[in-house]
């Protein structure tokens with residue numbers, strides 16, 4: 462216990478790591494000091510991080526110095542939770558060398574920052590094999606948003622409802638609030654859908670997508686109106702850009718409660734919706750509606766092959782709170798997964814006007830899309846003196862020579 466490698470001696474390293482890895486965390490915290498009215502599906506996480514301080518510190522941890530740290534999980538990392546080592550260490554293939562893997566073993570993936578948060582990781586990987594997992598959604602999401610993405614697999618059964626109520630049948634499920642008994646509520650302030658629907662009126666504090674769970678409110682009208690147009694493109698006007706029926710599959714990044722996917726489904730188009738569960742059961746709700754939630758952050762490489770999707774949409778989420786280098790990678794990833802002729806609908810991107818001219822317009826224009834629509838407008842909800850603006854753009858990946 463009193464070895465020279467006790468954790469304390471490396472805390473400067475850890476701290477440095479923490480700064481490096483989570484430079485985006487800083488951005489979140491800074492941007493979090495503003496009150497946004499929009500669906501802002503990422504920032505709020507760090508509120509919950511600060512409030513959860515019950516770290517398990519009983520177990521002595523030996524943390525290697527940064528310089529020598531190997532991001533592979535090695536059998537020699539005896540300080541790591543045994544279930545993490547059981548999962549993420551190299552596993553010998555039963556039939557020896559495989560040309561597909563170009564190896565005689567498999568190393569299952571976890572996000573490389575995982576081991577930088579040994580306390581959280583130890584808690585996450587502490588469970589009885591073949592038993593029930595802890596009811597620890599907040600912990601898992603916290604690790605994931607710190608960069609431990611993908612999370613390690615676990616050999617336990619996730620917390621589930623005592624009396625699960627099956628979803629409404631389609632198409633009723635698309636616009637019906639599901640039963641409260643379809644959700645494990647532990648992680649959220651609200652414990653019922655009624656509370657989520659009423660929180661716009663009853664709750665002062667900021668929440669992502671605060672009014673989204675009310676399917677009879679603003680959700681009902683999104684992307685339908687064509688009058689006035691401006692920044693609000695309608696789905697039908699966007700689809701009209703392409704030959705009928707050629708937009709079939711796609712992705713909505715940070716899509717709230719997936720109303721975009723629901724509207725597209727009504728047009729026989731399949732959309733997957735990425736979302737976190739920031740103080741609300743977004744993934745469960747999306748699934749209850751009968752469309753597909755993808756539980757990945759905006760940092761993760763999109764899990765699609767090159768040149769495959771017909772459309773990628775994102776509203777309010779891709780904006781100036783994302784560090785611009787990460788945004789650059791993200792836009793290229795969107796370009797990658799779109800097929801030639803595919804559409805990228807950047808819906809209400811926002812920033813300050815000078816940033817737009819100096820950083821974001823050149824950045825977006827540099828990716829290689831063709832502009833189909835490009836509308837800018839002022840963003841006034843926080844006051845005109847802030848000089849904020851929106852961009853709504855419809856961009857097309859060139860059909861020829863997109864490489």
Ligand SMILES: *[C@@H]1O[C@H](CO)[C@@H](O)[C@H](O)[C@H]1NC(C)=O
Nearest residue numbers: 589590591592593616617618
């Ligand atoms: C695993 O758990 C299941 C359900 O509790 C139980 O029926 C089964 O016997 C367990 N298997 C082992 C090998 O312990």
Ligand SMILES: *[C@@H]1O[C@H](CO)[C@@H](O)[C@H](O)[C@H]1NC(C)=O
Nearest residue numbers: 705706725726727728729730
């Ligand atoms: C969707 O597909 C169904 C079944 O093929 C068809 O009956 C319906 O008209 C289609 N709806 C639209 C909006 O294309």
